[in-house]
Amino acid sequence: MTRKPGTMTRRRLHQINVWAQLAVLAPMGALLVVIESGTWWEAVVLSAGVLAGLVAIARWPASGLSRVAIPCLIVSAAVWLYGVLVSGDMTAFCGIAIVGSITIPHLPRHRGIAAVGLTVFVAAAGATRLMVPQDDLARVLTSYVLVPAGVVVLSTGFMFINKLFYDLIAELQESRDREAELAVTRERMRFASDLHDIQGHTLHVVKLKSALAEKLVRTDAARAQEELREINALVGDTIAQTKALAYAQRRLNLSAELENAKNLFEAAGIRVHVEREAEVDAHAGELLGQVLRETTTNILRHAQAGQVRITLSKAGITIVNDGVHEAAPHRLSGLATLRDRMATNGGELTVQQKDGRFLTAAAFPHGRSAAAL
Incomplete structure (x- = not known):
């Protein structure tokens, strides 16, 4: 099936955006896993969170985002809880921040409520770190609550703006498509009007001249013959004009x-x-x-x-x-x-x-x- 030029343009922009994000986030995610992992098990868990975020990014331009959104959210949420309660990794929220910020703007409704819910969950999950004995309460609130919640708010807001940008492109393209359709309609109407001018005018004149020739055929045969010659010439001229109209040459x-x-x-x-x-x-x-x-x-x-x-x-x-x-x-x-x-x-x-x-x-x-x- 042939795609519309506007659809292909939006798809290419999505792909460029995706590859740009993957080119930045994939190396950063790998670096964080290497730095923050103390054991191979921690590396596996943190890698799962990074992978969930990268899968969401990769599926973002496609219609299949809804199929992977819930599994990716579950995995990235579990990784964040693991980082808070088990490994103490403050960067484990990155996966859920990526998955949530990409998924929420594409929900059919209640996007604002979902954004608030995601922020509250990330902050609340980070606050569970308080159940683990800590010497510095301010550090816990800053590193596990305020910073992750702030990053989620910023990334989600950025993706909302990103979606508005693509929606604007879609509206502009739809407007261009409508203008093109209107131009085609106007051209069809112009063609129909010109065809009416040619054919309608000729038919009425032929009717008039044939009626006149019928009246003259017994009283003035020469004049009737002249009228018939004019009818023949008029029909020939009309055929030529119709052909010129079809090739946009009529003047x-x-x-x-x-x-x-x-x-x-x-x-x-x-x-x-x-x-x-x-x-x-x-x-x-x-x-x-x-x-x-x-x-x-x-x-x-x-x-x-x-x-x-x-x-x-x-x-x-x-x-x-x-x-x-x-x-x-x-x-x-x-x-x-x-x-x-x-x-x-x-x-x-x-x-x-x-x-x-x-x-x-x-x-x-x-x-x-x-x-x-």
Whole structure:
């Protein structure tokens, strides 16, 4: 099974951390065993405590930590009690300090209570040294109670911070994964919108021209034949545009869209007036071309327009048509999608309906101006 890059990154960080700790603690543990052991039996017991700590560290990045946590805690706790009551080894608490500090932050709940319980146990176990006759009470309290308890608190606190660090890395990676998923979703929506622009527009135009050709076939065969040739050319152009879209090569030409819209409106018997006050840059022209194409399709589908006025200015484009019913307007999902796209690119798309007329205005902040209704 393929791992996500974020999961692999966290795993590598865990492994680096583990090897860094093992590289420091393993030699130190071995040195303490050699220094503190008076007999081979003491060496075996102290080695068991060190080994328990090293096993917990080694299993820390893996999901199997919970399987070894309890045995390691039992062994390291027994080693600490042995060091307090039998051998008098003040460093025997190191094993339980390591195992406890690694295990507690990964508990599903009651981690604070567990941390307090571990500290109390280490201190209480160290206090049992008082049952052994000693000359220096202060030394016992310091060496067997305060120092071990303090080390446990510090090491556990450090591991809590360590866990927060890895949790933060996980959250950042999840955030990046979500951003990637959103980017993919946005790209799919963009592709679907562009495909709708191409296919939907073409199908409505083909429907219009085929109906016109059907009417002319008996009265004006030459004109009907011309309409059929245009339908064939339009379908071929749509196939080419769909292929270009699939390979991310599609670009709309605003001038071509203006001419196409003008021809379509005239073919539908709609008077059209085009004013070109200024030219816009290529990127803005592509977006404005999409707005013009979608608006043209909407007018042909939803309005009984008699005239259309198209104004191209430095700020953007404005399309006004009549023949709009005063009833609730149709839900123009294509324009809603284009409004979001315009906003993403720093533009603004305005749609208004008033007195039987419909206005669609796409503009950019650097020179926005829209014709009034």
